[in-house]
Amino acid sequence: MKITTYRLSxxxxxxxxxxxxxxxLNADSLxxxxxxxxxxxxGYSETAFVSQSKVADYKVRFFTxxxxxxxxxxxxxxxxxxxxxxxxxxxxxxxxxxxAGVLKIIVNDxxxxxxxxxxxxxxxxxxxxINKCFESDLTNIDNQPIQIVSTGMRDIMxxxxxxxxxxxxxxxxxxIIMLSNKYDVSGIHVFTQEGITNANAVCRNFAPRxxxxxxxxxxxxxxxxxxxxxxxxxxxxxxxxFKQGYSMNxxxxxxxxxxxxxxxxxxxxxxxxxxxxxD
Numbered sequence: 001m002k003i004t005t006y007r008l009s010x011x012x013x014x015x016x017x018x019x020x021x022x023x024x025l026n027a028d029s030l031x032x033x034x035x036x037x038x039x040x041x042x043g044y045s046e047t048a049f050v051s052q053s054k055v056a057d058y059k060v061r062f063f064t065x066x067x068x069x070x071x072x073x074x075x076x077x078x079x080x081x082x083x084x085x086x087x088x089x090x091x092x093x094x095x096x097x098x099x100a101g102v103l104k105i106i107v108n109d110x111x112x113x114x115x116x117x118x119x120x121x122x123x124x125x126x127x128x129x130i131n132k133c134f135e136s137d138l139t140n141i142d143n144q145p146i147q148i149v150s151t152g153m154r155d156i157m158x159x160x161x162x163x164x165x166x167x168x169x170x171x172x173x174x175x176i177i178m179l180s181n182k183y184d185v186s187g188i189h190v191f192t193q194e195g196i197t198n199a200n201a202v203c204r205n206f207a208p209r210x211x212x213x214x215x216x217x218x219x220x221x222x223x224x225x226x227x228x229x230x231x232x233x234x235x236x237x238x239x240x241x242f243k244q245g246y247s248m249n250x251x252x253x254x255x256x257x258x259x260x261x262x263x264x265x266x267x268x269x270x271x272x273x274x275x276x277x278x279d
Contacts, residue, residue, distance in 0.1 A: 002026060005042065006082055010074035011217040011252040011272035017245065018252045019217035020277060021075040022047030023082050027061075032068065039063035045212040048075040050083075056095035056102045066211040069186070071100035071152040073114060073219015073254075073270050080105050080112040081274035100152040106269065113257065113271030116220065119227035122148035123183060125156055133179055133188065133206075135170035141193075144232050149224040151268050154185040155205075157228045162194045166204060167247055173208040180209035187212070189221040191242075193229075199253075200229065200237075203244040216245030217252035219270040226256040227265055236260050 004025045012018025022042035027035070027049035039047040046062050046069065053059035060079060062072040076096065083089045084107050094105040096114075104115035125146040131137045140146055141159035149157050156179075160166050169190060180187055187207030196202055203222065205215045226240040238258055245252040252272075259267035 003030070005038070007042070007044070007277040008078040008082060008274040009277055010077040010081075010274040011219075011244075011254050012250070012275060013273070015275050015277050017216075017250050018275065019074040019215060019245065019250070020044045021072070021078040021274075023075070023079050024049045027051045035061060035063050036068070040065040045210075045215050046072040046075040048072065048079045050079060053097040056097040058094070059097040061099070064211045068099075069153065069210060071098050071116075071220055073116075073221075073223065074217050074272075076105070076114045077112050077219060077270075077272050078274040080107050080114075082276070083107075084112070085276070106271075111255070111271050111273045113255070113269040114219065116151035116223040116268040116270060118151070119224060119265055119268065120150050121231070122150065122154065125179075125183070129179060130156075130158060130188075133172055133175045135172065136168070138165065147228065148183060148185055149228050151220060151223040151227060153220045154183070155187060155189045155221045155224055156183070156185055157225060158188050158190040160190055160192050163192055163196070163202060166190060166192045166202060169204060171206045171213070173206070173213055176206055177209045180207075186210055186221075189218065189225060191225060196243075198241070199243045200240045201225065201242050202246065203242055204247055205244065214248060216248050216250035217254055217272075218244065219254060219272070222254045223256055223268050223270040226258055227268060230258060230265060236263055
């Protein structure tokens with residue numbers, strides 16, 4: 001079958017914002033080496049490869065320019081917005097087979113929501129270790145730990161006191177890679193809530209271990225962040241909105257919806273729209 005490649009920007013109303021992703025349809029004939037070569041050629045942080053599945057509506061694999069990853073939020077959002085816009089599927093509920101499991105997808109008229117795994121909370125990281133990863137020492141928000149959380153991919157959640165600190169961060173990528181290898185995480189998801197209006201938090205994401213120095217919008221990381229905030233803010237918010245990419249001049253908005261059962265999170269959905277980028 002003909003290999004077709006598309007480029008889209010997820011979590012944004014315009015191609016100037018959001019996080020770009022590649023999408024390759026009819027990828028059944030491609031092997032892992034070919035997928036990696038295509039992803040490297042496209043050059044985006046992730047490219048999704050769509051093929052047939054025996055256990056879901058579609059099988060989707062995700063590649064950075066240097067490796068395969070289990071799941072990618074913004075590439076999933078790009079994939080299913082594209083399939084709807086090409087009239088390959090209509091609005092409704094679907095499933096995708098990924099290395100993180102078989103996950104539900106909700107396709108709406110103007111956006112797509114993807115199911116993530118239930119949150120898992122792992123190691124708490126010391127501030128001393130984190131400070132090695134940035135040019136200036138940080139002080140985390142009181143009563144909120146620096147912790148690894150996953151709803152499909154492991155990330156370090158790092159709260160900082162205000163927007164000024166967030167915007168001035170100067171990461172040391174070699175140190176972040178070493179810390180990421182030590183704890184087997186994708187990277188560090190830094191956020192602040194102080195002084196933020198019209199959103200629950202503003203974020204920056206550093207994942208050089210996966211070949212991504214900074215990412216404009218990360219669906220999986222923000223799904224984990226919503227669960228983190230739910231636990232440590234002692235709230236049961238159903239809907240969250242996160243802003244990311246502003247420090248890169250690529251403004252992005254990521255939506256997260258949580259479902260609760262006796263105050264325990266039993267479902268996590270991350271959503272947004274995607275805009276086609278013309279070659």
